[in-house]
Amino acid sequence: MCEFHQILKSGEAQICNAMRIFNKIKGNNIEKIAWKGASDVLFWRYPNLEANVVEAQLMVKENQLAVVISKKQETELYGKGQYTIAPESKAIFFVSTKPFLNVHWQTHTSQACIEDSEFGKVCIEMQGIYSFRITDKISDFITGVFQQNTSISCQDLEGKLNQLLVANFVSYLTQSKVALLDLTTNLEEFSAEFTLAVGEYMEQKGVKVIDFQLKSMLFPEQISKKIKQMSTQKQPQGATLPPPLPQEGMYYIAICGMQRGPFTIIELEELKKQGILNRGTLVWTVGMPHWDIAEKQNQLIPIFHATLGA
Numbered sequence: 001m002c003e004f005h006q007i008l009k010s011g012e013a014q015i016c017n018a019m020r021i022f023n024k025i026k027g028n029n030i031e032k033i034a035w036k037g038a039s040d041v042l043f044w045r046y047p048n049l050e051a052n053v054v055e056a057q058l059m060v061k062e063n064q065l066a067v068v069i070s071k072k073q074e075t076e077l078y079g080k081g082q083y084t085i086a087p088e089s090k091a092i093f094f095v096s097t098k099p100f101l102n103v104h105w106q107t108h109t110s111q112a113c114i115e116d117s118e119f120g121k122v123c124i125e126m127q128g129i130y131s132f133r134i135t136d137k138i139s140d141f142i143t144g145v146f147q148q149n150t151s152i153s154c155q156d157l158e159g160k161l162n163q164l165l166v167a168n169f170v171s172y173l174t175q176s177k178v179a180l181l182d183l184t185t186n187l188e189e190f191s192a193e194f195t196l197a198v199g200e201y202m203e204q205k206g207v208k209v210i211d212f213q214l215k216s217m218l219f220p221e222q223i224s225k226k227i228k229q230m231s232t233q234k235q236p237q238g239a240t241l242p243p244p245l246p247q248e249g250m251y252y253i254a255i256c257g258m259q260r261g262p263f264t265i266i267e268l269e270e271l272k273k274q275g276i277l278n279r280g281t282l283v284w285t286v287g288m289p290h291w292d293i294a295e296k297q298n299q300l301i302p303i304f305h306a307t308l309g310a
Contacts, residue, residue, distance in 0.1 A: 031087070033066075034059040035094035042100070042134065042157055046092040058083045058092070065095040065136060077136055095138055099210060101131040105162045112170045116180045119226065125218040128191070130165065131210040131255075138206030161207060168198050169212070180219075181230055187214050192260050196267065199274045210276055211255045251300070254282040254291065265299065272303050279304055 033056055035044050059082050060066045066078040069091040106127035113123040172194050183190060195212045202209050219227065250262035255276065262285070263271065271277040279295035294300050
């Protein structure tokens with residue numbers, strides 16, 4: 001895991017000081033504020049501005065946001081570009097908005113206890129992965145959580161995200177009242193449903209959950225044996241049962257190199273709104289000879305028609 005002090009070791013602080021000295025020699029008293037970024041750093045707090053600075057120039061690069069907090073605790077958000085800001089700003093944060101993939105999460109038995117119609121109360125250990133990126137609603141989150149911190153690590157945010165996601169996932173699992181047997185055989189579908197359900201809540205926190213996956217569940221030994229036995233009994237015997245009906249109008253999509261779905265057109269529209277599905281996303285449905293991009297599918301064209309450049 002990355003840590004904030006790695007960015008300090010890279011000489012970032014020395015670069016800032018060198019820029020300050022250079023500008024003072026020129027007699028401009030102008031401070032240029034920028035972050036060259038790092039592949040494994042989410043947040044970086046710019047060192048305090050010099051007391052005699054008369055002008056501060058903020059430069060924000062691609063895949064970055066800058067959050068400027070005034071002495072009155074007011075926050076302003078800046079996207080890519082160059083800006084002149086008040087030199088008396090109290091704090092300046094840079095935020096990486098690129099996707100962070102395959103973050104591990106897990107629960108303990110005391111966290112996930114659900115009532116099942118077949119087995120009664122069952123406590124489960126679950127684990128999986130998710131991907132996320134920071135959105136332009138992160139300023140309130142920084143103000144409330146990180147403003148007093150001088151060092152910020154990826155572990156800090158991931159720990160908080162895990163707490164939020166696990167709590168919401170357990171609640172969603174309980175409220176859905178899905179049977180454990182159905183859950184064990186439909187992990188991908190249930191994970192995709194939860195990704196959609198938790199999307200709006202997490203975006204209010206300034207985080208877009210791109211792909212939440214439940215990879216495995218660990219049951220008490222007796223329950224695990226019963227589930228395996230029931231799963232075996234539900235499997236079709238020989239060729240006595242007809243094949244399942246084709247799921248016309250249902251599409252699988254590729255997210256972070258993994259197949260997810262199938263999704264209805266309505267669900268795909270929601271995925272598009274959340275930024276998970278775009279014109280270049282690979283999709284597949286019954287009847288297609290191979291995977292292809294979404295914008296080439298006649299049935300999906302209306303999803304992208306309303307917003308150009310999606």
